[in-house]
Amino acid sequence: MARAAIEVRDLVVRYGSVIAVRGVTFTVGAGEHLTLLGPSGCGKTTTLRAIAGLEKPASGEIRIGGAPVFSSSLSVNIPAERRGLSMVFQSYAIWPHMSVFDNVAYGLRVRKLPASEVTAKVREALELVQLGELGARSASKLSGGQQQRVALARAFVFSPSVLLFDEPLSNLDAKLRAEMRVELKELQRRLDITSVYVTHDLEEALAISDRIVVMRDGVIEQVGTPGEIYDRPRNTFVADFVGSANLIRGRRRPDLEHDGLIVIETSGGTLVHGTPSGQPSRGDALMAVRTVRLRLDRARPATSVNAWPARIRQRVFQGDFTQYHVEWDGRMLIVRLATADPLAEGDEVYVSADPRYCVLLEE
Amino acid sequence: MELDHGLVSLSPRLVSVLVGGGAAVLVLYPIAYLVQASLSVGDPQARPPEAYGLDNFMGLGRYAHIFGNTLLVAALATVLAVIVGFTMGWILSRTNVPGRAAFEQLMAMPYYVTPLMGALAWALIASPSSGFINQVWRALGGDGHVVDINTPWGIAWVMALFEGAVAFVMIGAVMKSMDPAMEEASQVLGAGRVRTMLRITLPLVLPGVLGAAVFVFAEMLGSFSAALVLGLPNRFYVVTTAMYQLVSQYPPRFPTAAAMGVSLFAVMFTMVWIYRRIVSSGTYVTITGKAFRPRVMDVGGLRWPFLGVCVAYLTVAVILPVLTITYASFQHLTTAFPRAANFTLANYRTALSLDAVGSALGNSLLLGLATASIGVLLMGFLSWLIYRSRLPGAGVIEYLLMFPQAVPRLVFAFGMLWAWLIFPIPIYGTLWLMLIAYLTVFLPLGLRTISGVILQIDRSLEESAQMCGATWGYRLRTVTMPLLKPGLIAAWLLLFIASVRELGASILLMGPKAKVITPAIVESWFSASTELTAAMALLQTLAVITALVLLFAVARRAVQHAGE
Numbered sequence: 001m002a003r004a005a006i007e008v009r010d011l012v013v014r015y016g017s018v019i020a021v022r023g024v025t026f027t028v029g030a031g032e033h034l035t036l037l038g039p040s041g042c043g044k045t046t047t048l049r050a051i052a053g054l055e056k057p058a059s060g061e062i063r064i065g066g067a068p069v070f071s072s073s074l075s076v077n078i079p080a081e082r083r084g085l086s087m088v089f090q091s092y093a094i095w096p097h098m099s100v101f102d103n104v105a106y107g108l109r110v111r112k113l114p115a116s117e118v119t120a121k122v123r124e125a126l127e128l129v130q131l132g133e134l135g136a137r138s139a140s141k142l143s144g145g146q147q148q149r150v151a152l153a154r155a156f157v158f159s160p161s162v163l164l165f166d167e168p169l170s171n172l173d174a175k176l177r178a179e180m181r182v183e184l185k186e187l188q189r190r191l192d193i194t195s196v197y198v199t200h201d202l203e204e205a206l207a208i209s210d211r212i213v214v215m216r217d218g219v220i221e222q223v224g225t226p227g228e229i230y231d232r233p234r235n236t237f238v239a240d241f242v243g244s245a246n247l248i249r250g251r252r253r254p255d256l257e258h259d260g261l262i263v264i265e266t267s268g269g270t271l272v273h274g275t276p277s278g279q280p281s282r283g284d285a286l287m288a289v290r291t292v293r294l295r296l297d298r299a300r301p302a303t304s305v306n307a308w309p310a311r312i313r314q315r316v317f318q319g320d321f322t323q324y325h326v327e328w329d330g331r332m333l334i335v336r337l338a339t340a341d342p343l344a345e346g347d348e349v350y351v352s353a354d355p356r357y358c359v360l361l362e363e
Numbered sequence: 364m365e366l367d368h369g370l371v372s373l374s375p376r377l378v379s380v381l382v383g384g385g386a387a388v389l390v391l392y393p394i395a396y397l398v399q400a401s402l403s404v405g406d407p408q409a410r411p412p413e414a415y416g417l418d419n420f421m422g423l424g425r426y427a428h429i430f431g432n433t434l435l436v437a438a439l440a441t442v443l444a445v446i447v448g449f450t451m452g453w454i455l456s457r458t459n460v461p462g463r464a465a466f467e468q469l470m471a472m473p474y475y476v477t478p479l480m481g482a483l484a485w486a487l488i489a490s491p492s493s494g495f496i497n498q499v500w501r502a503l504g505g506d507g508h509v510v511d512i513n514t515p516w517g518i519a520w521v522m523a524l525f526e527g528a529v530a531f532v533m534i535g536a537v538m539k540s541m542d543p544a545m546e547e548a549s550q551v552l553g554a555g556r557v558r559t560m561l562r563i564t565l566p567l568v569l570p571g572v573l574g575a576a577v578f579v580f581a582e583m584l585g586s587f588s589a590a591l592v593l594g595l596p597n598r599f600y601v602v603t604t605a606m607y608q609l610v611s612q613y614p615p616r617f618p619t620a621a622a623m624g625v626s627l628f629a630v631m632f633t634m635v636w637i638y639r640r641i642v643s644s645g646t647y648v649t650i651t652g653k654a655f656r657p658r659v660m661d662v663g664g665l666r667w668p669f670l671g672v673c674v675a676y677l678t679v680a681v682i683l684p685v686l687t688i689t690y691a692s693f694q695h696l697t698t699a700f701p702r703a704a705n706f707t708l709a710n711y712r713t714a715l716s717l718d719a720v721g722s723a724l725g726n727s728l729l730l731g732l733a734t735a736s737i738g739v740l741l742m743g744f745l746s747w748l749i750y751r752s753r754l755p756g757a758g759v760i761e762y763l764l765m766f767p768q769a770v771p772r773l774v775f776a777f778g779m780l781w782a783w784l785i786f787p788i789p790i791y792g793t794l795w796l797m798l799i800a801y802l803t804v805f806l807p808l809g810l811r812t813i814s815g816v817i818l819q820i821d822r823s824l825e826e827s828a829q830m831c832g833a834t835w836g837y838r839l840r841t842v843t844m845p846l847l848k849p850g851l852i853a854a855w856l857l858l859f860i861a862s863v864r865e866l867g868a869s870i871l872l873m874g875p876k877a878k879v880i881t882p883a884i885v886e887s888w889f890s891a892s893t894e895l896t897a898a899m900a901l902l903q904t905l906a907v908i909t910a911l912v913l914l915f916a917v918a919r920r921a922v923q924h925a926g927e
Contacts, residue, residue: 054826080829093827097845106841107831154831164830 003030003194004065004084004161006051011060013046020046022218023060028162028196033188035197035205037229038215039241045166047215048198052087052164053080065161086160090167092151096140100131100150103139107158125153128187145176152184156191163188165197169204181207202242206230214238231290232277235362239288246294246333248272248287248358261305262360268329273305274358286361291336293357296324296343297350307352315345326351379748383760386745389803390766393778397628400621400781407618410785419622426605426623433601433627436515436522436590437583443523444583445576447676448530455531456538458662460669466677467535473528473680477864479881480900481521482592483888484684485512487691487897495687495699502700513597521589524680526582530575537571556660574641581634584627585771587867592888602627603773603867610777610871617781624774632769691897710898720899723878724906727863730794730879731910734801735859739851741802742809747843749810750817751825761810768807772867775804780871792874800868805861809854816850856911863907880906 006028013021021043028034036044049055050070051062059072064085069078086107095103104125108118126132129149134142139150148168155163169177169184185208188195199205205212206226214221214229214237222234233239236247250264250272257263261273264285274287301307313332314325321336324343328351335351343349401420405413423430454460455467473481488495489512497508511517545567549559587603594604602623609620662669691697695707714720748754749761767775779800783791790796824846828838844851863880870882880903888896 052830054829080826081832081834084832085830087827087830089823089827091821091823093821093823095824095828095842095846097848106828106833110832110837151827154827158831 003192005030005032005063006162006194006196007061007063008047008051009061009063011047011050011062012058013043013050013055014058019058020218021050021057024215024218024220026213026220026223028194031192031194033195033197033208033210035199035209035212036215037199037202037205037212037242038221039200041217042215043218044198044200044215048087048164048166048196051162051196052085053078053083084160085162085164086155086158087164087166088151088155088168090170092147092168092171094139094142094147094150094154096138098139099135100126100137100139100142101135103150104135104154104157106154111158121157122153125157128190129153144172145180148172148180152187156187156193161194163191163193163195165195165199167199168197170199170201177204184208214242216241231293231357232359233288233361234278236286236288239359239361244291244334244336245288246291247361248289250285250287252282252285261355264360266329268331270308270329271305272353272358273355274360275356276360278362281360281362288359288361289353289357291323291334292321293353294333294335295352296326296335296337297352298343298347300350301352303352306355306358307350310349310351312343312345312347312349315342317342376754379752379754382741382744383748383754383756386741386806387760387763389799390763390806393775393782393803394628394766394770395778396782397621397624397774397778400617400778401625403618403621407616408614412618419618420626422619423622423626429600429602429605429623430626432515432599433584433603436519436601437580437586439515439519440522440526440583441576441580443519444526444530444579445534445572447523447527448532448534448575448579449572450672451527451531451676452535452538454669454673456535457660458666458669459659460662460666460673462670462673466673469677469681470528470531472677473525475860476525476681476684477588478522478525478586479588479592479864479866479884480688480904481525481680481684482518482589483884483896483900484687485517485521486593487687487697487893488512488683489517493697498699513593513599515599518589518593518599518601521593522583522586524676525589526579527676527680529582530579533575533578534568534572537568537575541567570641574638577634577638577641581631581638581769584631584634585774587771587773588885591885595889603771606773606777607870610780620777621781624771624777628770628774631771635769688897688900691894692901694894697894697897710892710894711902713895714898714902719878719883720880720902723880723883724903726794726877727880727903728906728910730797730801731859731863731907733798734805734862735855737798738802738805738809738858739813739855742806742854743813743844743847743851745806746810746813746817747839750814751822751843764810765807767804770804772804772865773871776800776868776871779803779868792877794877796874797869797872797877797879800872801862801865804865804868805858808861809858812854812857813847813850816847816853820846859911860907863903863910 008027009025011021011024012019024043024047026034036047038044046055050057051064053069056077057070057072060070061068061073062070064083068074068076069083070076095106098106101122104122105118108121113121122135123132126135129152131146131149131153134146139147142150151168169180172180181204188208197205197208206229209226211223211225212229213223216237222229222238224232229238229242233242233245239245239247248264248266250266253263253265253271256271260275262276264272264274264287266272272287295301296312308328310326310328310333312324313327316323316325321338322342324335324337326333326335326349333351399412402415402417403409403412404416404418451470455463455470460466486494489497489510491497491508491511491513494508494510494512496510500509512520541564546559546563549563550556554562585603587607590599590601590604591607594600600608606620606623609616609623690701692710693706693708695705695709698705745760745764749757749764754760779796783796783799790799820843825838825842828842833841865879866881866885869879870885873879873882880899884896884899884903887899
């Protein structure tokens, strides 16, 4: 299948007086799977729709496979149907008046493929999404998960150069969503196609992306691999939005810093060693530590830094993990542990953290 | 490539501008001529006007009583209609009255009876000299008459029976869309049923009731047929009937009639504007678009009286008028006391032998077919243009197209009469002019019906077709139109029925060689016998039903063939 790179430069999209996207720039490599992640209203869907050609940007440039499909300076705006992309919609947008087969065949028929080829390709696509038997069924008689698969098959059957996903899994229940996530990833790899995926669900973004673009209020907050986004958030917003993190405020202590580590001192006088992400701030500083990167031990661990005595105040059993609220340095830290050996409320313990996971945020 | 793409993206815009602009011209062209005629102060027959001035408006003072009559009738009828609508709305959506679902369906019936049928029937039932009720009264030894339908009260009564069904639809929708949790919250906090009703329910539905009242009042101001049939014998005129009289008398007084029309139009326009303000204001928060299961109140033994109210309304609005017309159509001379010798088929024989009836009915059905078919295509496209295409200025186009709603059809037809008289293509006095008139005056009806369906169709259904590479024409044909089919069929039916029974516009625009049926019925009412008129009215209804049944049979067969 064709693979095309996407370049988005200085993209601005307005709805009347509201600016939904305020100058966004990023690229998607050929064959790369990029995810736009952010809370609702951050401009991620608008950005995707601008790439699709369903939204007309106010200014900026979008190139697909090197050729501009929108450019305010060149006054180019290719209509969506001629951009050679495809898209899976949040609502699936399955046409209820057609059969499953006709839904999937639509893009092929638009391209005037001979009937025999249409049949072969639709059959192949339906096999790929495990709906081989359902071609004749009316599309209005499908379950949510089946509709999702039809939408997928319809989107990739005509070999588009880029596949766009607008929160495709958000209407499924949690269990089906987890299954589809895996299937989607498998399908993406199999099709070997460039894709842009929009979601507000962190786990989804981490699972299926090569790279993630985190957005807020129409601007990009951070771009990185799932690992980078998770463990090395650049600022409070990303740290907070991307899963749960403990934020620790303190003053920089450059005099104590060594081996590339950064040290801050909290108001309670506790020293925390960490590593910078992006441009480290001077003076007052903020550090983020993921709740799952903290450890609790009954005995003092053998590390030279970042091990502190603490007391367990509350224990919340949540199934896959246990969440502890730990009194540390005059405040609460949240720690999530998957260990079976439970610590009791009131226990005296040691909290420790690898400085690699204590990230100094930009402010 | 660049040039080619430029053309492709231009064409839908160009088509949109042309069609939208064309429809706007269709609407505004007659209005402009109406205004021009109202400002003509030279020779009333001169075209174009010799001089312009406001004299016609100044002269309207002489007709103050007619405006008074109009307001009186409209106000009476509105109060009555809103009471009917509110009562029926509350009973059918909030109480456990037996047969609720069936009654809700039946509430559409008064709309199909039409004010004209209602007026003819109620004239037979309650006219002062020969009305059935008064005949019975005198037979019982009474003197004079107990009821008189040829009064403002009588006209308002007939109009309210018809418009009550409209008020019911509007108010019932408000009552249904109210979240029952709001009332439940009041009861949980300790308020009794009556207190809840007064402090919670009533204030919540009040904006909806008010909106319905304003809408109904505006419709009443422009209504024509009941006031014509019931008012003319007593020389009781409202604005529309007075305009008709001024235009059809000799010599016609076009400028005065036009000034009246413009004044009425101004008032109705204001009313419709107020209605829109009420509907769009924040007080309508109970309407969330969420479907609630309305809380049905167990009214115990009161169920039976409530059932009686429902039956009573349908009786006076539907059953009684239809029975009366049917009965009269089989009589030599209609009286309240049936005698075997009085029954006859002569009225039908006469009606069918009259060329006026045969050709008029044929013309009406032909016009109905044409209006409905062209109308559905035109209005379907316009709805899509307004609600889906994101055409700049779509809001303005919508406003223009909904314009005829604020113009009584008679007033509109007057503008068209004036406008198309001087049109270079000679369509005046032909069915073509009436086709154009119908398409224009029914724009709001068609747009409302179709847009209701369009708005229910998620935009992404069209966008996904676009992402599959379909051009806008292809999308329209394969996705948008098929999804709209139920709405289009409903709109087709409404347009067909409305066209065949149209009176206000037809009565002014019909030419001697291109008659249509409803004005012919009115003509017969005033110049021939009551019984013949009744037969004609029934024939019209039968023709509509037969045409619909035939069309459905043909359409079903066609669909089955296509499916094989």
